[in-house]
Amino acid sequence: MDKRTVVTGVLCAVAALGASAAMTKVVPAAEGRSGAPVKAAAPAKPSPSVSSRSQAAKQPQLATSETPRPGSPAAFTGALFEGGVQGDHFCTATVVHSPGKNMIVTAGHCLLAGKHGDAGAVFAPAYANGGSPYGAWMIEEVFEDTRWSEDSDDDYDLAFARLAPDASGRNIEDVTGAATLDTTGRSGEEITVTGYPADRKVPRTCTASAIRETPAEQRFDCADFPGGTSGSAWLAKDGKIIGILTGGDTDDVSTSTILGEYAATLYARATAATAPPR
Numbered sequence: 001m002d003k004r005t006v007v008t009g010v011l012c013a014v015a016a017l018g019a020s021a022a023m024t025k026v027v028p029a030a031e032g033r034s035g036a037p038v039k040a041a042a043p044a045k046p047s048p049s050v051s052s053r054s055q056a057a058k059q060p061q062l063a064t065s066e067t068p069r070p071g072s073p074a075a076f077t078g079a080l081f082e083g084g085v086q087g088d089h090f091c092t093a094t095v096v097h098s099p100g101k102n103m104i105v106t107a108g109h110c111l112l113a114g115k116h117g118d119a120g121a122v123f124a125p126a127y128a129n130g131g132s133p134y135g136a137w138m139i140e141e142v143f144e145d146t147r148w149s150e151d152s153d154d155d156y157d158l159a160f161a162r163l164a165p166d167a168s169g170r171n172i173e174d175v176t177g178a179a180t181l182d183t184t185g186r187s188g189e190e191i192t193v194t195g196y197p198a199d200r201k202v203p204r205t206c207t208a209s210a211i212r213e214t215p216a217e218q219r220f221d222c223a224d225f226p227g228g229t230s231g232s233a234w235l236a237k238d239g240k241i242i243g244i245l246t247g248g249d250t251d252d253v254s255t256s257t258i259l260g261e262y263a264a265t266l267y268a269r270a271t272a273a274t275a276p277p278r
Contacts (some may be wrong), residue, residue, distance in 0.1 A: 003219075012043050038184055042120070045227075046085055049071070067126065068126050068135075070176055071135040071176075071177030073179070073186050073194060073235060074194070075134065076094060076125055076126075077092065077095075077126070077175050077203065078092070078094075078113070078127050079091070079092060079124050079127045079228075080093055080106065080121050080124075080231070081122050081136065082121055082134060083119055083120070083122065085130075085132045087195055088198065089127070089198060090110070090198055091106055091229040091231040092150060092195045092196045092203075092227065092232040093110070094176040094179055094231075094232075094233035095173055095176050096179060096180070096181050096233075096267075097179065097180045097181070098178075098237070098271045098274060099173055099274075100162070100171065100271065101172070102163050102164075102165070102172060102274055103245060103274055104123055104139075104160070104161050104172075105158070105160050105170075105231075105233065106150065106159050106161065107157055107158065107159065107230045107231040107244055107263065108145070108156065108157040108158050109148075109157055109246070110159065110231045111159050111161060112142060112149075112158070113143065113149040114141065115140065115177065116140060118138065120139055121139045122136040122137060122138050122140065123136070123139065123172075124136045124137075125172070125175075126176070127203075128199075128201065129201050129202060130229065132172070134172075134175055134176050135166055135175075137163040137166065138163065138164045139161045139162070140159075140161075140163065140164050141161065141273070141274075142161045143160045143161070143162075143269060143270035143273065144156075144159050144265060144266070145158065145262055145266050146235055154247070155216040155217070157244075157246040157247070158246075158259075158262075158263055160266065160267060160271075162270070162273070162274040179233060179235060179239060179240065180241065181241050181263070182241060183241040183260060183261070183263045183264035183267065184260065185259065186210075186236065186240075186258040187211070187212040187218040187242070187258060188209070188210060188212055189237070189242075190208070190209055190210075190236070190237055190243065191208065191210045191220060191235060191236055192205065192235040193205070193220065193245060193254070194205045194233075194247060195228065195229025195230075195232035196228050196232075197227070198226070198228060199225045199227075199228070204225065204229065206220075206225070208222045210234060213259070215258065217257060217258065218247070218255065218256050218257075219253055219254060219255045219256075220254055221252060221254075222252065223252045225245070225248070225254050226251045229245055230246060230247070231245060232244070232245040234256055241259070243256030243257075244257070244259070
């Protein structure tokens with residue numbers, strides 16, 4: 001499925017709703033829409049043989065009543081919602097370390113670039129079973145590479161978003177902790193990925209190997225990563241983010257762009273715009 005085609009369809013639906021505040025400048029793409037959630041597919045490429053794929057068995061869903069400790073992946077990973085956590089979640093995002101301590105990273109097709117209003121998308125870290133122990137954080141501005149936002153080039157399907165402080169004036173990284181972004185183009189190593197399927201209230205976690213497919217794309221093979229898991233961070237053993245889930249041919253095969261120079265440039269632009277004044 002073409003990701004930008006889905007975005008266009010949603011935009012038309014939003015326009016038909018007129019002044020509905022709940023949809024202001026929020027365009028969940030392939031995730032969380034009516035019908036069965038569909039993970040946005042990567043562009044058509046020759047698929048590796050079935051024998052080369054070592055798919056992991058389905059793992060139990062995380063279902064805990066305890067609030068995860070700050071600094072742990074369970075605390076700084078969360079779901080994106082339309083307007084508030086009472087609605088549907090449509091993508092996954094992760095708090096990424098930044099000078100302003102106020103940034104998340106997700107897939108580009110999950111959000112629209114530019115400034116967002118008060119009724120826009122919110123991020124709920126550590127969301128589980130209808131609860132949001134660290135609250136819901138409003139997205140203020142989204143940063144994307146123009147090769148994605150204007151040209152829909154899947155090799156640049158990445159977004160950073162600035163979050164507003166909470167009611168107490170705290171920035172999200174001070175509350176949940178964050179993961180560090182690695183833009184050296186790493187692949188071919190073990191990763192752990194946590195995503196939020198759009199039809200469930202708990203996240204799905206799997207550990208597998210990141211496999212480089214092309215100079216611009218990598219994949220991991222884990223069963224049961226459907227719609228809603230787009231935007232999930234690929235955490236290496238050292239805890240750094242080396243990929244962001246952007247698509248896949250099936251729910252059992254997921255892809256990411258290689259986080260190289262373009263990701264570093266985008267991160268620098270986003271952090272420059274979100275860093276606190278000196």
